[in-house]
Every structure is written in structure tokens, then in C-alpha cells.
Amino acid sequence: SQQGEEDPQALSIQEGENATMNCSYKTSINNLQWYRQNSGRGLVHLILIRSNEREKHSGRLRVTLDTSKKSSSLLITASRAADTASYFCATDAVGSGGTSYGKLTFGQGTILTVHP
Amino acid sequence: EAEVAQSPRYKITEKSQAVAFWCDPISGHATLYWYRQILGQGPELLVQFQDESVVDDSQLPKDRFSAERLKGVDSTLKIQPAELGDSAMYLCASSSDRGYEQYFGPGTRLTVT
Numbered sequence: 001s002q003q004g005e006e007d008p009q010a011l012s013i014q015e016g017e018n019a020t021m022n023c024s025y026k027t028s029i030n031n032l033q034w035y036r037q038n039s040g041r042g043l044v045h046l047i048l049i050r051s052n053e054r055e056k057h058s059g060r061l062r063v064t065l066d067t068s069k070k071s072s073s074l075l076i077t078a079s080r081a082a083d084t085a086s087y088f089c090a091t092d093a094v095g096s097g098g099t100s101y102g103k104l105t106f107g108q109g110t111i112l113t114v115h116p
Numbered sequence: 117e118a119e120v121a122q123s124p125r126y127k128i129t130e131k132s133q134a135v136a137f138w139c140d141p142i143s144g145h146a147t148l149y150w151y152r153q154i155l156g157q158g159p160e161l162l163v164q165f166q167d168e169s170v171v172d173d174s175q176l177p178k179d180r181f182s183a184e185r186l187k188g189v190d191s192t193l194k195i196q197p198a199e200l201g202d203s204a205m206y207l208c209a210s211s212s213d214r215g216y217e218q219y220f221g222p223g224t225r226l227t228v229t
Binding site: 030031033035040041042043044045048088090092099100101102103104105106107108109 | 120147149161172213218223225
């Protein structure tokens with residue numbers, strides 16, 4: 001079953017613009033991760049944010065996490081045509097004793113198209 | 117850079133036949149995952165190994181699917197018999213331990229006719 005819901009389902013922008021994708025989830029988490037998938041390929045890990053973190057940066061990526069609202073956002077700044085892909089959030093839920101099982105539950109994904 | 121290897125990349129099989137997928141994780145990674153991804157959806161975990169032990173196989177259809185990781189290194193996922201609804205991308209991933217980022221292989225695209 002899919003825990004996360006991503007919004008929007010599809011996003012189309014011009015090169016140079018910023019892209020923002022949102023993710024909501026239902027259970028308490030250890031961490032939340034974002035992945036990118038180019039058409040027909042495997043997933044590539046982008047960034048991991050732990051439940052005690054509120055914001056994280058990696059290059060042109062900025063991720064925020066609001067555990068009170070059970071939501072996260074991924075911002076890609078100054079987008080490029082090469083950023084065209086599907087983006088997934090995935091949650092690592094809290095297991096018994098507060099540990100991580102390492103089991104990721106993925107959302108449906110946001111399809112990002114960046115036009116040159 | 118170390119990568120997760122999967123084979124075959126594409127497989128076409130007739131329903132009721134047996135099919136097997138192979139995965140070689142990044143060297144030293146203790147945790148190995150098999151996911152199924154239906155077109156237009158996110159990956160769904162089928163089975164998770166910690167070394168050679170199954171940690172989670174709650175979503176694995178055990179009447180037809182089996183998975184093993186005998187020496188705690190590479191792994192095989194088998195479907196017997198295949199059904200039309202099994203057509204999907206099968207992804208393998210590994211991580212150094214539970215709770216860390218996962219590294220995915222290129223996947224095996226299965227088509228059941």
C-alpha cells in the first residue's frame with residue numbers, strides 16, 4: 001500500500017524556473033527520502049532528511065520536513081531539461097521500540113517535465 | 117562507483133511459465149530489497165533481507181513468489197507460475213544497513229503474455 005501522496009501528479013515548467021513538489025504521509029517516521037527516476041530506469045537517491053531535521057540542502061535541491069503536518073516538500077532551483085524525471089518521496093516508518101525497519105513506503109510520484 | 121547489478125534487463129514470458137531475476141548488491145551492503153513497480157505507480161516492497169535472513173515478506177505473494185539470499189550476498193527472485201498481472205518492473209536495491217539511503221539497480225522489465 002502507498003503511504004505517501006504527492007502533489008502535484010504532474011508539473012511542467014521552463015528551464016530556469018523553480019519546481020516544488022509536495023509529499024504527505026500518515027504515520028510517524030524515522031526519516032523521509034526523495035528519489036528520482038528517469039523513464040524506464042532505476043531510482044536514484046537524492047536526499048534523506050531525518051525526523052529531527054526541518055530543512056536540508058544538496059546542490060540545487062532543498063527539502064523541508066514538517067512532522068506536525070506530516071508533510072515534506074522538494075524544491076529544485078534553476079531547473080534544467082536534464083531534471084525531467086519522476087520524483088518520489090519515501091518514508092521509513094518508526095518500528096517497535098522506535099527503531100527503523102528500513103522499509104520504505106513510496107508515494108505515487110510527481111512527473112516533472114522541464115522544457116528547454 | 118559501485119552499482120547494484122540486475123539481470124536480465126528485459127524478460128518476456130508466457131503465463132504459467134517460471135521466471136527468475138538475479139540481483140548483485142553493492143559489496144558490503146547488508147540489506148537487500150526487492151520491489152515491484154507497476155507503470156505509473158511508486159515501487160512497492162516485496163521482500164527485505166538483512167544478510168541472509170528475511171526481515172519482511174508481508175507483501176510477497178508466497179503462493180507463486182519466492183526469494184532467497186543464500187550467502188547473504190546476491191539474491192534471486194522467482195515467480196512460478198507467472199500470471200498476466202505480474203507484468204511490471206522488478207527493482208532490486210541495497211543499503212549499508214536499515215534506515216539508510218537505498219541504491220537501486222536498473223530493474224528487470226517483465227512482460228507476461
